[in-house]
Amino acid sequence: MDKRNLTWMGIGLLGTILAGTVVPCSARGAEPSGSRKTTADIYKPALRYAMASRESVAAIKDFQAIFSKRERVKGHVFANTMAIKHRSRPFSVYLRFYKPVAGREVIYVAGKNNGNLLAHEPGIGSIVGTVALPPNSSRAMAEGRYPITEIGLQKMIDAVIAQWQAEQKLLAELGDNADPDETQIVYFHKAKLGETACRVIQVTHARKRPGYKFYMTRLWIDRKTKLPVRVEQYGFPKHRGRKPKLMEEYTYTNIKTDIGLSGEDFDPRNPRYAF
Helix, strand or coil, rough: CCCCHHCCCCCEEEEEEEECCCCCCCCCCCCEEECCCCCHHHHHHHHHHHHHHHHHHCCCEEEEEEEEEEEEEEEEEEEEEEEEEEECCCEEEEEEEEECCCCCCEEEECCHHHHHEEEEEHHHHHHCCCCCCCCCCCCCCCCCCCCCCHHCCHHHHHHHHHHHHHHHHHHHHHHHCCCCCCCEEEEEEEEEEEEEEEEEEEEEEECCCCCCCCCHHHEEEECCCHHHHHHHECCCCCCCCCCCCCEEEEEEEEEEECCCCCCCCCCCCCCCCCC
């Protein structure tokens, strides 16, 4: 099979509604609060909000949404928008792409199909038929930073929590050796993602250390549902004063939870699908 037919299968961790923004939309006038004290304690409020969000995610059995992502891979930014169906147990994902090519479909169910994802192209690409690929294969991840096994609200919030806990540990180890402005955390309590009222937590590192994966992280939490709806990660600028480059961005909108998804929703034989 032509490898070019598979380069779209970069299914990521957990997209973009406010693409390329540097300040959270509608955050101005929101009276952001923060601290310039560089100690491990600076992370306590951020982690408290994030863990409360994780509890909200853990309480849902399934969801469907519009999932958008932008990821920088080998210097190129790839953007995708798709409908997603997601079930917690067994871990199951169905994707139907809107962009870049409408009609692409992907299914992954833990413990099924020999551990492979199933995918197909629309139009003339459908001649190839359904393709089975290991989620971590180079073809499946040609345009993504993470495999499909890392997609979903739970995986997204878990990754942010693990990242912040590692950074918190680093600050604790540095102690008095940390720079005064080592880390800054700002809270935008009246931000908006489209029409959704959100709390945005922004973590920025003044200097690059081996323990910091990203220069800046933004976590967007829906104020009503407490669900994580967006994560942005920016790389460290190569030169002082330069704008940081977006490395990855994942956004979930139009989320509907506990809608009773069944095995048929993750079965390529579903008559509503084009496999």
